[in-house]
Amino acid sequence: MAQKIKINVQPNIVDKVVTYFDPVKGQRRIQARAQMALAGSYIGADKSRRSFRNWFTSGNSADDDLLPDLPTLREHSRDLMRNAPLATGAINTVVTNVVGTGLVMQSHIDSKYLGLTEDQAAEWQRQTEREFRLWAENRFECDATSTQNFYAQQELMFRSALVNGDVLSILPSRQLPGCAYALKVQVVEGDRLATPPDMVASTKVFGGVEVDDFGATVAVHVANRHPSALARVRGTISYDRIPVRGEQTGRINVIHLFKRLRPDQRRGEPYLAPVIEPLKQLDRYTEAEIMAAVISGMFTVFVEHSADDAAPVPIESSAPGSAPELQLASGAIIDLEQGAKVNTANPGRPNVAFDPFVMAVLRQIGVALELPFEVLIKHFTASYSAARAALLEAWKFFKNRRVWLADNFCQPVYETWLAEAVANGRIAAPGFFADPAVRKAWCGAVWLGDGPGSLDPLKEVNAAEKRIDIGITTLAEETAAYDGGDWEAKHVQRVKEHRLRSEAGLLKQPSGVPAPPDPPSDNTDD
Structure with a gap:
C-alpha cells in the first residue's frame, strides 16, 4: 500500500x-503552494521549465544504463579509432604516456618485517628482478599465444580497456618445452565476455560477470570465440565459466580490467564514450571541408558551342546506355554539347572560420578526455609556462592511469608469478604460503615507466638538484621521475665509469678549484 505524504501548507494573509x-482562486493558490513545497527548491530539477522539456533522463542502475548500449559503444569507439585521426591520436597519446615502453617491476620488500638486513634484502631484490625479467622478456614464457612479451601485453591490455571499455586477462598454467615457468597471460577481448543464453534470467549474472550476494565477482563467462568471428572459425558458441580465484589456493585465474565509475558497475565503458558524437560530427565536417577545398582548387575549362558550330566530340559515358558524366579535374578541358550551359557554385574555400570552430570543439573534447588542448592536438604555441602547465595537468591524468594499470594488472600478475617461483624453489621466501602478512611483505614492488620528458632540461635539473639539497626528495625518486630508471643501477654504472676515466687520466679538474700541489721532489741538494 502506497504511503501518503502530508504537506502542511498554512494560508497566509494574501491567501485569506x-x-x-x-x-476558487484562493484554493488554487494553496494547491500551487503545496505543489511547490512538494517539488523541492532546485531549479535543475524543475521539469516545468521550457529548457528542460525535451531533456529525457533515466534513473537506472549502472548496469541498466550501460549494458544495453555497450555493444554499440564498442563498435562506435573502434570505428573512430580506425578512421578518425583525432580519436586515434587521443588514444595513442594516452597509451604512449601511460605505458610507453612498458612498466618495469622494481622489488621493494618489507625487509624490517621479514627480519632481513639491508644487504640481504638488496640481494634478494636483485635476484627476484633478474628472475622476473627471465619470464617477462620472453614471449614464450609469458604469453599464451607466444606473440608478445609482458611489456607489450601491458600496452595491449591498456589499449583494449580504453577502446572497448574492458578486457580480460586469463592466467592459465601451460608448461612449454624450454620454459622455466608455466604461468601464461592470455588477453581476451571484452566482446567474448557475455551472459550465456540459458542464464539470461539469472539475477547473479550481468554482462557475463557472475557475482555473489555481496556483489563481488566470483566468476566470468567467456565465449569460445568472438561473436562476429570470420566464417572459417564460426561454429556453435559455447561458454566457459572461469572462477576469478581458486577455491582452495586463492590463486588468481582471471583479471577483469576496467575503470569503475559507479557502485555495482560490472562492465566498463569506452574511454571515448562521452565524446563519440562530437568526434564523429567533427570528422564529417572535416571531410566535407577537405572535399570543398579540393573542388575549389580544381581549374576546369568548359568549351561551349553555338548552333552553327560543328558537332563536338561526344563525351564518353561511364557505363553503356547511361547519360554522359562530367567530372571536375585539375587543368581539364571539357567540350560541351551544342546549347549546353554550365552553372557553377563557388564553394568559397578555404573556409576562414574552419580552424577557430574546430579548435573550440577540441577544447570541449579535451576537457572530457582529461587531456589539455595543447596535448590533445600536439601543438604548443603559448609561452613556456603555459605549455608546462598543460603538460603537468596531463601528467596528473597519465600518472593516475599508470597507477591504476599497475595495481589492477601488473601487480596481480607479478604476485601470481612470484608464488609459482617460490613453489618451484627458484626463489627462496620463507613463510610465503604460511602467513598472508609475510606474503605481502615479499610481494612489495613498484612499477616504473617512462618519464614525462622536459621542456627546459636545465631549469628542471636545477630544480631537482635544489629539491635534493633541501631534503624533500631523493636521488631514487628524481631518477624515477626523470626517465623511470633505477638509481642504484645508475650509481653502480657511474662508479664504474668514474674509476675507468680516472685510471685513463680523463677526469678534468672542476673550474674554480685550485689544482693540487705537486708532490715534493726526492732530489735534495747535498
Missing part, C-alpha cells in the same frame, strides 16, 4: 484575502 473574495 483572495479566498474571501474568490474561494
Whole structure:
C-alpha cells in the first residue's frame, strides 16, 4: 500500500484575502503552494521549465544504463579509432604516456618485517628482478599465444580497456618445452565476455560477470570465440565459466580490467564514450571541408558551342546506355554539347572560420578526455609556462592511469608469478604460503615507466638538484621521475665509469678549484 505524504501548507494573509473574495482562486493558490513545497527548491530539477522539456533522463542502475548500449559503444569507439585521426591520436597519446615502453617491476620488500638486513634484502631484490625479467622478456614464457612479451601485453591490455571499455586477462598454467615457468597471460577481448543464453534470467549474472550476494565477482563467462568471428572459425558458441580465484589456493585465474565509475558497475565503458558524437560530427565536417577545398582548387575549362558550330566530340559515358558524366579535374578541358550551359557554385574555400570552430570543439573534447588542448592536438604555441602547465595537468591524468594499470594488472600478475617461483624453489621466501602478512611483505614492488620528458632540461635539473639539497626528495625518486630508471643501477654504472676515466687520466679538474700541489721532489741538494 502506497504511503501518503502530508504537506502542511498554512494560508497566509494574501491567501485569506483572495479566498474571501474568490474561494476558487484562493484554493488554487494553496494547491500551487503545496505543489511547490512538494517539488523541492532546485531549479535543475524543475521539469516545468521550457529548457528542460525535451531533456529525457533515466534513473537506472549502472548496469541498466550501460549494458544495453555497450555493444554499440564498442563498435562506435573502434570505428573512430580506425578512421578518425583525432580519436586515434587521443588514444595513442594516452597509451604512449601511460605505458610507453612498458612498466618495469622494481622489488621493494618489507625487509624490517621479514627480519632481513639491508644487504640481504638488496640481494634478494636483485635476484627476484633478474628472475622476473627471465619470464617477462620472453614471449614464450609469458604469453599464451607466444606473440608478445609482458611489456607489450601491458600496452595491449591498456589499449583494449580504453577502446572497448574492458578486457580480460586469463592466467592459465601451460608448461612449454624450454620454459622455466608455466604461468601464461592470455588477453581476451571484452566482446567474448557475455551472459550465456540459458542464464539470461539469472539475477547473479550481468554482462557475463557472475557475482555473489555481496556483489563481488566470483566468476566470468567467456565465449569460445568472438561473436562476429570470420566464417572459417564460426561454429556453435559455447561458454566457459572461469572462477576469478581458486577455491582452495586463492590463486588468481582471471583479471577483469576496467575503470569503475559507479557502485555495482560490472562492465566498463569506452574511454571515448562521452565524446563519440562530437568526434564523429567533427570528422564529417572535416571531410566535407577537405572535399570543398579540393573542388575549389580544381581549374576546369568548359568549351561551349553555338548552333552553327560543328558537332563536338561526344563525351564518353561511364557505363553503356547511361547519360554522359562530367567530372571536375585539375587543368581539364571539357567540350560541351551544342546549347549546353554550365552553372557553377563557388564553394568559397578555404573556409576562414574552419580552424577557430574546430579548435573550440577540441577544447570541449579535451576537457572530457582529461587531456589539455595543447596535448590533445600536439601543438604548443603559448609561452613556456603555459605549455608546462598543460603538460603537468596531463601528467596528473597519465600518472593516475599508470597507477591504476599497475595495481589492477601488473601487480596481480607479478604476485601470481612470484608464488609459482617460490613453489618451484627458484626463489627462496620463507613463510610465503604460511602467513598472508609475510606474503605481502615479499610481494612489495613498484612499477616504473617512462618519464614525462622536459621542456627546459636545465631549469628542471636545477630544480631537482635544489629539491635534493633541501631534503624533500631523493636521488631514487628524481631518477624515477626523470626517465623511470633505477638509481642504484645508475650509481653502480657511474662508479664504474668514474674509476675507468680516472685510471685513463680523463677526469678534468672542476673550474674554480685550485689544482693540487705537486708532490715534493726526492732530489735534495747535498
